[in-house]
Amino acid sequence: MQFDPFVIPFNIGLYFILIYAVVRSVRWFSNLSRPDKLRLQRGFFGSAFGRSLKEIFMESLIHRKILKANFRLGYMHMSLAFGWFLLILFGTIEADIFGTRHLNPPYKAIFFKFFNPDHGRTGFEAVYSFLMDLILAFILSGLILAVIKRFSSKVVGMKKTTKLKLPDKIALTSLWLIFPSRLIAESLTSGVYGTGSFLTGSLGSVLASFLPANQLAYPFWWLYSLSLGTFFLLLPVTRYMHIPTELFLIFARNSGIRTGDQSGAFTEIQTYSCSSCGICIDACQLNFSTGITNIQSAYLMKGIRNNEDVNDIAFNCLMCGRCDRYCPVGIELTPIRMIRRRAESVEPPEKSLWSRYFPDLIKIVNTRSNGHPAFSWLPQIKTEATEVLYYAGCMTHLTPAIKKAMIRILDASGMNYRFLDEAGGVCCGRPLMLAGKDKEARELINFNSGLIRDSGARILVTSCPICYKVFRESYYLEVELMHHTQFIKMLIDEDMLRLRFLRKKVVYHAPCDLGRGSGIYDEPKDVLRHVARLQPTGFDDDDSLCCGGSLGNTRISYRQKNKIAADAASALTKGNPEILATACPLCKKTFTTVTDTRVADIAEIVAEAIAPNPPELKKHVVKELYREPADMI
Numbered sequence: 001m002q003f004d005p006f007v008i009p010f011n012i013g014l015y016f017i018l019i020y021a022v023v024r025s026v027r028w029f030s031n032l033s034r035p036d037k038l039r040l041q042r043g044f045f046g047s048a049f050g051r052s053l054k055e056i057f058m059e060s061l062i063h064r065k066i067l068k069a070n071f072r073l074g075y076m077h078m079s080l081a082f083g084w085f086l087l088i089l090f091g092t093i094e095a096d097i098f099g100t101r102h103l104n105p106p107y108k109a110i111f112f113k114f115f116n117p118d119h120g121r122t123g124f125e126a127v128y129s130f131l132m133d134l135i136l137a138f139i140l141s142g143l144i145l146a147v148i149k150r151f152s153s154k155v156v157g158m159k160k161t162t163k164l165k166l167p168d169k170i171a172l173t174s175l176w177l178i179f180p181s182r183l184i185a186e187s188l189t190s191g192v193y194g195t196g197s198f199l200t201g202s203l204g205s206v207l208a209s210f211l212p213a214n215q216l217a218y219p220f221w222w223l224y225s226l227s228l229g230t231f232f233l234l235l236p237v238t239r240y241m242h243i244p245t246e247l248f249l250i251f252a253r254n255s256g257i258r259t260g261d262q263s264g265a266f267t268e269i270q271t272y273s274c275s276s277c278g279i280c281i282d283a284c285q286l287n288f289s290t291g292i293t294n295i296q297s298a299y300l301m302k303g304i305r306n307n308e309d310v311n312d313i314a315f316n317c318l319m320c321g322r323c324d325r326y327c328p329v330g331i332e333l334t335p336i337r338m339i340r341r342r343a344e345s346v347e348p349p350e351k352s353l354w355s356r357y358f359p360d361l362i363k364i365v366n367t368r369s370n371g372h373p374a375f376s377w378l379p380q381i382k383t384e385a386t387e388v389l390y391y392a393g394c395m396t397h398l399t400p401a402i403k404k405a406m407i408r409i410l411d412a413s414g415m416n417y418r419f420l421d422e423a424g425g426v427c428c429g430r431p432l433m434l435a436g437k438d439k440e441a442r443e444l445i446n447f448n449s450g451l452i453r454d455s456g457a458r459i460l461v462t463s464c465p466i467c468y469k470v471f472r473e474s475y476y477l478e479v480e481l482m483h484h485t486q487f488i489k490m491l492i493d494e495d496m497l498r499l500r501f502l503r504k505k506v507v508y509h510a511p512c513d514l515g516r517g518s519g520i521y522d523e524p525k526d527v528l529r530h531v532a533r534l535q536p537t538g539f540d541d542d543d544s545l546c547c548g549g550s551l552g553n554t555r556i557s558y559r560q561k562n563k564i565a566a567d568a569a570s571a572l573t574k575g576n577p578e579i580l581a582t583a584c585p586l587c588k589k590t591f592t593t594v595t596d597t598r599v600a601d602i603a604e605i606v607a608e609a610i611a612p613n614p615p616e617l618k619k620h621v622v623k624e625l626y627r628e629p630a631d632m633i
Contacts, residue, residue, distance in 0.1 A: 002100075004114070006218070007107040010225040013232030014106055020236055020357070021244040027358075028248060031265035036257045043255025052254045060246055061085055065328045066279070073156040076149065077277075079142025086135045094128055110228070113186045113200075114221050120195045133199035136186075139179050147176060153278070160287060162276040162298050164239075165306075171234040177227040185224050188217035237356045239302070242275040246329060249273045259335040261438075267339060270331045274301035280323035280333070285546055289564040290556065292316070297323040297333040300340070307359070312555065314340035318564075319434060319552030321516035325542045341436035373443055382454070388417035389457035389479075391448075391471075393464030394427050395585040402463050402585050405607035406484055412610050413496045417461075420451060428462075430470035434552045445474055452477055461487045463603065465514035465584045466551065472518060483514060485524040485583050485602050492530055498611040499531050506532040506605070507577040509568075509591070510544035511584035524583045524602055531609040532579070537572045545571060547582075549590030562594060569595040581605060 029037065043049060058064045061082040067074030088109070095109040096102050098119055108115060120129030145156055150172075153161045164172065183200065184207075190196025191208030207213055235241055249269050257266050276298045286292040295316040303310035314337055323333045383389075390410060392403050410417050426448055429441035452460060452475075460477075462468050463484045471481050482490070491497040506528055514520050521541045528534045539545050548564030569591050573580055580599045582588050591599045 006222045006225050009229030010107055013229030017232040017235055025248055028265045028269055039255045039257055048254040052251045055250050070157045076142045076145040076156055079138050083139035113189050117189050117193045129197040133197040137199050143179055158282050160281045160293050161278045168238045171238040171240055174227045174231040181220050181224040181227055185220035188213040239276040241272050245272040259332040263339050271301050271304045273329050279326050283322045283326040285564050289567045290560045316555035318546045318550040320512040320546035325516055383451050384418055385456045386416055386418040388415050388459045389420050389455050390417055391420045391462045393467040396463045399585040399589050402601045402603050405603040408607045413491050428467040428470045430466050431551050449475055465511045469513045469517050485527055488527050488606055489523040499609040500611050502532050502609050504532045504578045506579045506581050507535050507537045507572055509572055509582040511587050512546050514583055515544050516542050527602055535575055547587040547590040549586050565590045566594040573597045
């Protein structure tokens with residue numbers, strides 16, 4: 001027998017999704033900017049191609065990141081993804097080796113047992129049947145976890161799972177039916193013919209002993225085909241579209257394509273690559289500190305895909321980057337959220353079935369201003385020439401102890417410096433960016449840029465990670481940018497600062513914008529180790545907790561922010577340190593109100609450790625640094 005009508009649903013679904021994936025990929029490619037098209041083309045013929053294949057295997061099939069973070073959850077994803085891949089691969093080989101001819105149509109591999117019911121009795125056939133049963137058992141073990149997870153997420157180590165819409169529920173049900181229906185269909189067929197291996201053969205013998213296996217097998221082959229066909233047909237309008245889209249994303253990302261300031265094809269590719277796995281929900285402090293569980297990135301991605309109003313979701317976020325760090329797909333979630341914050345409105349989509357399968361690129365209307373400068377009243381300020389320019393920033397002025405500590409450190413170093421915003425100065429512009437007010441932020445950026453250029457400084461030092469991030473990403477100046485922890489580390493290494501060892505037990509909180517946002521982890525800890533006993537917290541480096549005082553969230557209450565801060569401070573001070581050290585004035589200000597442990601900025605600790613009566617130092621001209629150049633802005 002070479003064909004049977006029950007394979008038709010599978011054939012329709014398979015060829016539909018293959019054609020659809022190609023057409024959608026072509027549309028995405030055509031909508032990329034010209035530079036991104038060139039990057040992707042070069043990526044296919046360079047080292048990026050090999051890196052992409054490796055990432056597809058390690059992350060899309062093995063799910064290495066999830067396995068490392070949560071073995072049970074990772075095993076569940078791996079067994080379904082990698083197991084299904086193995087079932088298709090070895091099923092195709094099986095049909096080619098043991099079938100009646102080579103180069104069989106896909107349905108021959110998927111329904112091999114139906115067309116070859118006598119297969120697997122002896123010799124190599126029996127060994128191969130054992131292998132296929134083993135792969136099916138591997139998949140079913142993960143499927144059992146997936147079903148349990150939907151009703152009790154704690155089984156796989158998760159606190160929450162995402163809520164599903166009707167199309168997702170139908171697709172999920174189809175997915176759940178695929179492998180059990182295959183198991184029963186193959187088992188009943190094996191029971192009739194006395195074939196099969198340890199799984200299908202054993203189950204088939206049991207079922208055939210009290211059921212009419214010959215009559216029941218055929219309906220289950222139909223169910224298997226219908227489940228596959230339904231899943232494939234619904235895939236483009238459900239979260240499972242991430243399966244083909246993620247492949248495109250991996251090639252694009254390894255080719256050097258990144259999220260810009262505006263919505264585009266790459267942003268849409270990332271949006272459809274989200275599987276709504278729910279890992280970002282567990283990572284979010286709004287979830288485990290305040291109980292808010294409907295604004296996390298999974299819901300933002302889902303809302304964007306469905307062209308829903310996501311304004312509240314976009315703004316109800318700490319912008320701490322924990323979801324970016326935990327996302328197993330590597331989606332740039334924070335930049336996408338920033339794009340949505342800049343939007344005044346989203347053009348309403350068509351409601352037709354065609355638009356669900358082939359939506360236009362999401363059109364975002366950016367917030368419009370009245371055309372007049374918002375900060376035309378800013379005075380013209382003349383800055384004196386200097387080698388080092390210190391910019392405290394607004395939050396540092398609100399925590400003057402940090403400012404005083406930095407002045408003492410700069411004076412003790414003997415370096416030639418100027419205090420740019422000593423009299424108050426102008427905001428760096430990032431708070432306006434977080435509010436989606438890019439035009440107004442650009443006015444402040446241009447104003448500050450002029451002051452920095454006029455100073456002739458070679459090094460710009462800031463105490464605020466918020467300022468550091470915007471200086472690094474949005475200012476364009478030929479000056480070396482350093483956070484004050486990097487600057488202090490340089491002074492220590494260049495023997496320009498004499499410090500005592502304080503013998504105090506200290507834990508370090510890595511601020512979001514300095515750590516996850518800017519990748520600065522080592523210098524703050526190196527400085528602390530030089531003057532104190534630094535201890536780990538369990539929430540170090542990119543796993544750091546947000547202080548809760550984020551300027552990025554305009555939706556939660558003061559009480560909720562305090563709860564986030566109190567929970568974070570409690571977790572960080574479990575080891576009863578003498579000092580909770582941070583490197584951000586906002587973090588210091590936030591933590592001080594919720595813990596009895598002394599909270600201090602690293603600059604304050606260093607200033608306290610400055611040796612008394614230091615020798616007379618001459619004014620230094622800034623040297624070439626001993627290490628690689630820091631970020632240029």
